[in-house]
Amino acid sequence: MxxxxxxxxxxxxxxxxxxxxxxxxxxxxxxxxxxxxxxxxxxxxxxxxxxxxxxxxxxVDQPDSKKRTGWAHIAISLGSQEQVNQMTDTLKKTGFHLVNGPRVTGDGYYESVIEDPEGNYLELTV
CATH class of the missing domain: 3.10.180.10 (2,3-Dihydroxybiphenyl 1,2-Dioxygenase, domain 1)
Incomplete structure (x- = not known):
């Protein structure tokens, strides 16, 4: 599957x-x-x-509340910590909101979280 x-x-x-x-x-x-x-x-x-x-x-035009159950984010694997850092920097410089990171999470993921143009969370990871 x-x-x-x-x-x-x-x-x-x-x-x-x-x-x-x-x-x-x-x-x-x-x-x-x-x-x-x-x-x-x-x-x-x-x-x-x-x-x-x-x-x-x-x-269909009302955003979901950030404090709800359901899908939380989409994770995009970029291949390396360096690429996560580069994409995070590029998106920040372009004006996209950085929610957190880059960082190593408690469960060992290297990630940053940004908002896309409509405020949806994208997790950038290795």
Whole structure:
């Protein structure tokens, strides 16, 4: 068994597509648009197999509370501590909010956590 993809609701579909293409080398599919449901989406593929679906639909526009149960973050493996440090620095300099790190967590992960353009947590790890 494998997870085929994960999906996230977004407000600005094009800005989120640009973010994942620019900083994480995502490759976007053609935009899917269902006019009857006012729904649009892209599938972004990373390293040939991992996929993230970004979706927008009329009426889905309220952010989740940070103090809730459910998905907490998406973790992106960058391959080394140096790459975590470099990506963290790049995103900070570009104006993205650093939540914490880079650091070694209590369970031994080397990570930093940043917010994407819409405030979703991305864990950058080895």
């Amino acid at each position: 494998k997870i085929e993809h994960v999906a996230i609701w977004v407000k600005d579909l094009e800005a989120m597509k640009h973010f994942y293409e620019t900083y994480f080398n995502g490759s976007a599919s053609a935009k899917y648009h269902n006019k009857d449901k006012a729904f649009e989406s892209y599938f972004l593929t990373f390293d040939g197999t991992t996929r993230l679906e970004i979706m927008r639909q009329s009426g």
